Amino acid sequence: MAVSSMERCVDMNSKVDIETREVNLLVEAIKVFSGYDLSGYAKSSLKRRVKAYIDSVGLKSISELIPLLAHNENYRQKLINDLTVNVSDLFRHPHSYLKMNELVFPYLSSFPRINIWVAGCASGEEVYSIAIILKEFGLLNRAKIYATDINTETLEQAKSGVLRKNLQREDAMRYQMSGGADSLSRYFSTGYGKQKLSQSLLDHIHFTSHNLVQDSVFCSCELVLCRNVMIYFDFDLQNRVLDLLFDSVVNNGYLVIGAKESLDTSRIFRSLKVIDDESRIYQRKAT
Ligand SMILES: C[S@@+](CC[C@H](N)C(=O)[O-])C[C@H]1O[C@@H](n2cnc3c(N)ncnc32)[C@H](O)[C@@H]1O
Structure with a gap:
């Protein structure tokens, strides 16, 4: 059965919405398990980094990070390290x-x-x-x-x-x-x-x-x-x-x-x- 462009659009939108909610849940989980408060970080760039991160480690969804945070102590600081942007240069500007x-x-x-x-x-x-x-x-x-x-x-x-x-x-x-x-x-x-x-x-x-x-x-x-x-x-x-x-x-x-x-x-x-x-x-x- 052919999928209309309207259905595709609704599907894309709900995926985007789910990812935004997953990022919000992740921010909560990071606060609970690692103590870091990322709630004031700009949402769109944080979401981009989280998505790039799950792709790089081969996870299928953002939510999969939450049990890792809960059950693996070593992972808590590691995730913060992996989500921060650390670009720098000598004599930048x-x-x-x-x-x-x-x-x-x-x-x-x-x-x-x-x-x-x-x-x-x-x-x-x-x-x-x-x-x-x-x-x-x-x-x-x-x-x-x-x-x-x-x-x-x-x-x-x-x-x-x-x-x-x-x-x-x-x-x-x-x-x-x-x-x-x-x-x-x-x-x-x-x-x-x-x-x-x-x-x-x-x-x-x-x-x-x-x-x-x-x-x-x-x-x-x-x-x-x-x-x-x-x-x-x-x-x-x-x-x-x-x-x-x-x-x-x-x-x-x-x-x-x-x-x-x-x-x-x-x-x-x-x-x-x-x-x-x-x-x-x-x-x-x-x-
Ligand atoms: C893009 S680098 C900037 C490095 C350097 N200041 C420069 O301009 O080349 C941003 C740094 O801010 C750090 N950072 C992010 N959130 C922070 C926070 N809440 N407290 C302290 N440092 C933070 C990151 O870990 C990262 O190393």
């Missing part, structure tokens, strides 16, 4: 490093100690870039850099200092465009075919787990960077996380978010001065 060199670091030079927090550090490329650029500015010895994430696997990778991908020509180019004054490879040693950030730089970075959704204010910092993390959150969660980031910045300290992120409509906007709009660099007004 070079313009922002140039602007920090020009507009942020000169002000930070007036402090005897500088606390910096890189929230959502993934596998470390961003925080390594910050350490390198601070070293060249002569500020690294005064800096204590904290790098946090919820993904335990990438956090371990970041902590090791070993690059996920050995240095490419594009990394060197972005480093130069960021105002890099030396040769990028100078900051890495090579062993067993892998490149590792120099220990003297790594020693300034403290890696730890921190959940921007559920944990409290992390530090009292002169500079907080949280880039390309909030794009995965819905509007309400973005606002809550922005409040937390703001509360972690000292008066006259700086907040940097991702180039594709915005805080213009957030509660904290009026308490910030725009330092560089393109690079989303803000300074907390003194109260």
Whole structure:
């Protein structure tokens, strides 16, 4: 019997609806069994990632993940690790490093100690870039850099200092465009075919787990960077996380978010001065 296009359409719609409900159930199950609250993550991108994930592991439906979560303790953190997007690069968005060199670091030079927090550090490329650029500015010895994430696997990778991908020509180019004054490879040693950030730089970075959704204010910092993390959150969660980031910045300290992120409509906007709009660099007004 021929299936009409109307029937096909109804069938597709109900499938889509079932998948949305399954994702909602999965979010509940993750909260119950793993303690992670993903309810504020943007639904459409979360659904895309869940679907790509079940395809990659050969499951037929999203619901099949729920018994795995319930009965396999090891699976609970693994699923969070597999569902988070951990793309990162050395000197991603070079313009922002140039602007920090020009507009942020000169002000930070007036402090005897500088606390910096890189929230959502993934596998470390961003925080390594910050350490390198601070070293060249002569500020690294005064800096204590904290790098946090919820993904335990990438956090371990970041902590090791070993690059996920050995240095490419594009990394060197972005480093130069960021105002890099030396040769990028100078900051890495090579062993067993892998490149590792120099220990003297790594020693300034403290890696730890921190959940921007559920944990409290992390530090009292002169500079907080949280880039390309909030794009995965819905509007309400973005606002809550922005409040937390703001509360972690000292008066006259700086907040940097991702180039594709915005805080213009957030509660904290009026308490910030725009330092560089393109690079989303803000300074907390003194109260
Ligand atoms: C796309 S990466 C961004 C990496 C880096 N900031 C950059 O711009 O290159 C996003 C990171 O945010 C982390 N993340 C997602 N939700 C988080 C949360 N609730 N708390 C802390 N980190 C989170 C992910 O695990 C991932 O490593």
